[in-house]
Amino acid sequence: MSEAVRTMMRMDAEAAQETAAQADAGFLWDFWYPAAQSTEIRGQKLVTAMLLEVPLVLGRTSEGKVFAMRDSCPHRGIPLSYGRLDGKVVECCYHGWRFDACSGQCVEIPSLSSQDKLKVERIFAGHFPCEERDGYVWVYMSPGGRQAINSPGGRIAADNAPGTRMPETIPAAPALTVFSDKYKITHLSCELPSHIDHGIIGLMDPAHGPFVHQSWFWRKRGSIHEKAKQFEPIPNGFRMSPHSPSTNSAPYQLLKKITGEPVTTTIDFVLPNIRTEEDRSGKMWFSSRATVTPVRRDLCRIDFVAAWNLFFLPVWIFRIFGKIFLRQDQETMIQQAEGLKHNPRLMLIDDADRPAKWYFALKANLIESRRTGAPMVHPMDGPVTLRWRS
Ligand code: FES
Ligand SMILES: [Fe+2]
Numbered sequence: 001m002s003e004a005v006r007t008m009m010r011m012d013a014e015a016a017q018e019t020a021a022q023a024d025a026g027f028l029w030d031f032w033y034p035a036a037q038s039t040e041i042r043g044q045k046l047v048t049a050m051l052l053e054v055p056l057v058l059g060r061t062s063e064g065k066v067f068a069m070r071d072s073c074p075h076r077g078i079p080l081s082y083g084r085l086d087g088k089v090v091e092c093c094y095h096g097w098r099f100d101a102c103s104g105q106c107v108e109i110p111s112l113s114s115q116d117k118l119k120v121e122r123i124f125a126g127h128f129p130c131e132e133r134d135g136y137v138w139v140y141m142s143p144g145g146r147q148a149i150n151s152p153g154g155r156i157a158a159d160n161a162p163g164t165r166m167p168e169t170i171p172a173a174p175a176l177t178v179f180s181d182k183y184k185i186t187h188l189s190c191e192l193p194s195h196i197d198h199g200i201i202g203l204m205d206p207a208h209g210p211f212v213h214q215s216w217f218w219r220k221r222g223s224i225h226e227k228a229k230q231f232e233p234i235p236n237g238f239r240m241s242p243h244s245p246s247t248n249s250a251p252y253q254l255l256k257k258i259t260g261e262p263v264t265t266t267i268d269f270v271l272p273n274i275r276t277e278e279d280r281s282g283k284m285w286f287s288s289r290a291t292v293t294p295v296r297r298d299l300c301r302i303d304f305v306a307a308w309n310l311f312f313l314p315v316w317i318f319r320i321f322g323k324i325f326l327r328q329d330q331e332t333m334i335q336q337a338e339g340l341k342h343n344p345r346l347m348l349i350d351d352a353d354r355p356a357k358w359y360f361a362l363k364a365n366l367i368e369s370r371r372t373g374a375p376m377v378h379p380m381d382g383p384v385t386l387r388w389r390s
Contacts, residue, residue, distance in 0.1 A: 025052070025053060027196065027294050028272040029052070029143040030140075030142050030370075031141065032131070032139070032141075032174060033052070033139055033273070033293045033294075034136040034138055035051055035130075035136075036049050038136060041058055041059060041137055044085045045059065046058070046083070048079070049139075051141055051293065055071035055079065056068050057090070058137055069101065073094065075094070078092065080099070095111060096108075097123075099125045103124070104126060106123035106125070134185070135185065135187055142170075176289050180309045183307045184308055184314075184315050186307075188326055190302050191299060191330070192292070192302065192333040192334075194298070194337055195298065196292060196297075197359075197360070198340070199302070202332070204275060207353075207388055207389075212332050226387060228387045231383065234268060236366070237270030238355065239266065240267040241383070242265065242266045243264065243265060252279070256281060258312065261281050262281065264280055265278070271362055273292045274290075275289070276288065285308060287306070287308065290303070291303050298337075302329070351388050352388040352390075354386050
């Protein structure tokens with residue numbers, strides 16, 4: 001067996017190992033994830049990000065189009081982010097190979113002589129579909145992209161360049177719902193030292209409010225009372241049916257006083273990681289989206305965007321309270337991570353943890369339906385009322 005073949009096989013085995021390890025990380029592939037805020041990607045700057053343990057390099061062409069490549073040169077693996085962008089092409093800092101930023105296609109290998117027969121255009125750097133929405137750069141993370149780039153073919157010959165093929169059909173990137181032409185919008189984010197599953201069940205957990213988020217402006221611990229909320233199944237998720245929000249939350253009470261009309265709130269969760277909330281009262285509205293995105297298996301990030309047309313709520317005030325809120329969640333997750341290091345047994349109880357159970361079931365059923373090709377089974381049969389105290 002030649003040395004070259006042995007090397008290829010070793011790389012194959014490594015790629016297989018990596019694939020197996022990544023399959024165990026509990027990530028959901030073939031979804032859009034926010035990688036960075038739009039404002040971070042400007043000029044000819046190359047910006048790094050990591051999604052689902054895949055290192056990415058992001059940038060913007062001179063035409064303003066954002067792109068996402070795997071942050072690894074297909075020649076010898078040095079991060080492309082050390083190279084430079086000329087507005088259209090990313091040039092590797094090591095041997096100067098040049099790649100079209102949007103397609104990942106190699107356009108030049110400076111070392112080639114006139115005798116060389118290598119088909120440069122058949123070499124691709126790993127790249128991923130990338131779109132801008134609501135002030136975020138979203139990247140569609142498909143395992144095809146990942147494997148492609150890990151494969152020996154991708155690394156050496158790159159002749160068949162599988163990873164460089166885009167998935168056949170991809171849905172549009174998520175967009176925040178807004179209800180008028182003019183509105184304010186703001187973005188907040190924070191990192192959690194947690195596996196994505198803990199990040200997400202923390203996000204949808206109704207019972208931590210009175211303990212973690214007690215404050216004069218939101219609610220007091222003593223205000224805890226019994227609640228009954230109706231939930232219904234929606235594709236890939238569940239909805240807390242439109243209802244009047246908690247009477248122990250001051251902001252909702254204020255909104256009701258100002259408009260003189262009832263406030264209704266609808267909260268959705270959909271896979272892989274999106275919680276949206278829409279509050280409406282007369283012509284006034286507030287719409288928000290929180291996503292919890294896996295960075296690595298031990299790190300995730302909450303990206304929170306909110307838009308509203310409430311004239312009495314300036315962005316800066318909202319940001320002060322929003323940051324306090326996120327900080328409270330973050331501190332709790334830091335403390336939880338301390339406990340989780342020792343692999344404790346955990347429990348989910350009814351009804352307060354039922355949304356968490358649905359999340360796990362949705363995730364498992366989606367993976368199963370993708371494996372078998374059968375339609376996804378929804379864990380809920382129909383509307384159900386959950387009761388808890390918070
Ligand atoms: S490692 Fe990128 S050109 Fe050689
Ligand atoms: Fe919280």
